[in-house]
Amino acid sequence: MKNTLKGFGAALCLTLPLFAQTPARAADQALVQRGAYLAKAGDCVACHTAPKGKPFAGGLPMTTPMGQIYTTNITPDPQTGIGGYTEEDFARAMREGVAKDGHNLYPAMPYPSYAKVNDDDMKALYAYFMSGVAPVQQANREPDIKWPLNMRWPLKFWNMVFLDKGVYQDKPGKDVAWNRGAYLIQGLGHCGSCHTPRGIAFQEKALDESGSAFLTGGLLDGWFAANLTGEHNVGLGRWNDQDLQAFLKTGANRHASAFGSMTSVINNSTQGLNDTDIAAMSTYLKSLPPAGGSGAPPYKYDPQATKVSLNRPANDAGARVYTAYCMHCHGVDGRGFAPMLAPLSGNPNVLEKDPSSLINVTLNGTEDLVIGGIPAPYPMPKYAPVLNDQQIADVLTFVRAGWNNGAPAVTADDVAKLRKSTHAAR
Numbered sequence: 001m002k003n004t005l006k007g008f009g010a011a012l013c014l015t016l017p018l019f020a021q022t023p024a025r026a027a028d029q030a031l032v033q034r035g036a037y038l039a040k041a042g043d044c045v046a047c048h049t050a051p052k053g054k055p056f057a058g059g060l061p062m063t064t065p066m067g068q069i070y071t072t073n074i075t076p077d078p079q080t081g082i083g084g085y086t087e088e089d090f091a092r093a094m095r096e097g098v099a100k101d102g103h104n105l106y107p108a109m110p111y112p113s114y115a116k117v118n119d120d121d122m123k124a125l126y127a128y129f130m131s132g133v134a135p136v137q138q139a140n141r142e143p144d145i146k147w148p149l150n151m152r153w154p155l156k157f158w159n160m161v162f163l164d165k166g167v168y169q170d171k172p173g174k175d176v177a178w179n180r181g182a183y184l185i186q187g188l189g190h191c192g193s194c195h196t197p198r199g200i201a202f203q204e205k206a207l208d209e210s211g212s213a214f215l216t217g218g219l220l221d222g223w224f225a226a227n228l229t230g231e232h233n234v235g236l237g238r239w240n241d242q243d244l245q246a247f248l249k250t251g252a253n254r255h256a257s258a259f260g261s262m263t264s265v266i267n268n269s270t271q272g273l274n275d276t277d278i279a280a281m282s283t284y285l286k287s288l289p290p291a292g293g294s295g296a297p298p299y300k301y302d303p304q305a306t307k308v309s310l311n312r313p314a315n316d317a318g319a320r321v322y323t324a325y326c327m328h329c330h331g332v333d334g335r336g337f338a339p340m341l342a343p344l345s346g347n348p349n350v351l352e353k354d355p356s357s358l359i360n361v362t363l364n365g366t367e368d369l370v371i372g373g374i375p376a377p378y379p380m381p382k383y384a385p386v387l388n389d390q391q392i393a394d395v396l397t398f399v400r401a402g403w404n405n406g407a408p409a410v411t412a413d414d415v416a417k418l419r420k421s422t423h424a425a426r
């Protein structure tokens with residue numbers, strides 16, 4: 001289609017040199033621009049770019065249950081990138097996880113989500129990657145997975161069991177915003193690849209709201225991606241539409257701020273989406289019924305007991321660490337200075353049973369949130385060099401019990417494990 005358009009443009013060009021090139025060119029360019037927007041919605045750049053590397057040239061290490069793999073070059077370079085891909089090849093890689101030469105891709109590439117992308121959007125994405133992205137010659141790196149685990153053919157069976165073929169179909173009875181939100185969240189946004197728990201074969205336990213585990217929170221790469229259902233403590237039950245839209249646009253609101261692996265989603269993807277799409281995503285997420293959580297009654301702020309321990313920190317190891325290292329930012333009242341400085345009272349990440357994200361962010365700090373080109377003014381520092389495992393366990397236990405949060409304690413063992421498997425964010 002694209003080639004015929006081009007040919008059409010060229011033919012007109014020969015006969016009508018002054019006017020004719022414009023309509024076809026303009027159509028091509030509009031398609032490329034739409035593709036650029038969709039690539040943002042799909043956050044392709046986050047995975048397909050190595051630290052300090054050229055955009056889309058690949059080389060980012062990713063951890064899978066079998067070992068480390070590297071993302072590939074998806075610039076239009078014909079030798080090392082996807083310059084030789086036809087639109088059909090491209091669509092097959094995106095929807096079925098099969099490269100042009102026929103080898104199966106590891107599902108670290110979120111093709112089970114991208115399978116839902118419709119034909120028009122696939123065409124625009126292809127146009128962008130062929131004509132809107134600069135070619136970079138950079139050879140792909142082989143995965144660090146040893147034989148026999150490196151064999152890719154078993155992935156064919158994985159796909160037979162876990163891949164839902166078929167693009168997103170509008171759900172009757174739901175309005176335009178809901179369907180648009182569902183399409184973006186389940187498809188290009190691949191939110192479930194982090195936020196849905198994975199099963200024994202690394203598969204997401206559900207790919208849409210018909211499965212009860214969908215977006216109930218998942219652990220990936222040392223970060224626990226929060227529950228996004230309507231659950232009132234660990235989920236989004238206490239967030240209204242404005243809260244949610246502010247979070248996706250700016251990475252922060254009165255309840256929490258983005259950190260860990262969510263930072264790059266905000267930096268590269270959601271902040272660049274238009275207000276209609278952000279509102280649609282919010283509409284869809286807010287429609288998800290409560291799931292997960294501990295069944296505790298809705299959180300109620302109560303600072304009294306915590307104020308007492310902070311007045312006499314000598315009696316409480318966690319309060320001692322908190323007053324020395326955390327209080328000047330997060331406050332005596334645990335409310336921080338939202339949205340600039342995240343509150344810890346009532347924060348869904350703090351209330352979540354799995355403490356991985358809290359330990360990780362305290363050990364390693366977090367990558368800078370950059371909104372409209374401006375980095376966050378007071379990013380969370382890293383404490384791995386300053387505090388030992390017991391001190392981090394103590395302070396997080398204090399934070400999880402504080403201000404009526406009522407979340408379970410953190411052990412020094414939990415901290416030791418993450419100290420080994422994670423590294424400083426900056």
Ligand code: HEC
Binds near residue numbers: 045062072081094
């Ligand atoms: C969560 C990380 C992640 C995201 C996001 C992602 N990819 Fe990938 N992609 C990968 C990995 C990893 C591979 C290589 C898998 C392998 O080697 O088995 C890959 C492979 C590919 C391939 C096959 C090319 C080749 O030679 O291996 C294409 C095409 C591709 N991605 C396109 C895209 C596009 C377009 C987007 C955005 C809409 C995107 N990817 C987003 C991780 C990602």
Ligand code: HEC
Binds near residue numbers: 193234235262349
């Ligand atoms: C690469 C993994 C990853 C992807 C992809 C991802 N998230 Fe997240 N997300 C996280 C992590 C980790 C957290 C917890 C840390 C935080 O609150 O920022 C989080 C937190 C959030 C929160 C705040 C929840 C809370 O209670 O604080 C929202 C809202 C959210 N994500 C929405 C989304 C949406 C919508 C998408 C898809 C467009 C998405 N996320 C994709 C990793 C991810």
Ligand code: HEC
Binds near residue numbers: 340342350383395
């Ligand atoms: C310089 C100010 C500063 C200090 C000191 C600080 N933090 Fe933070 N903290 C932040 C900011 C800002 C965020 C939000 C993430 C970001 O943008 O970096 C955050 C986020 C967090 C979060 C994640 C909550 C969320 O949902 O955003 C936890 C947990 C946390 N801090 C715990 C601590 C602990 C424990 C200490 C002391 C050991 C501490 N912080 C000291 C600034 C600070």
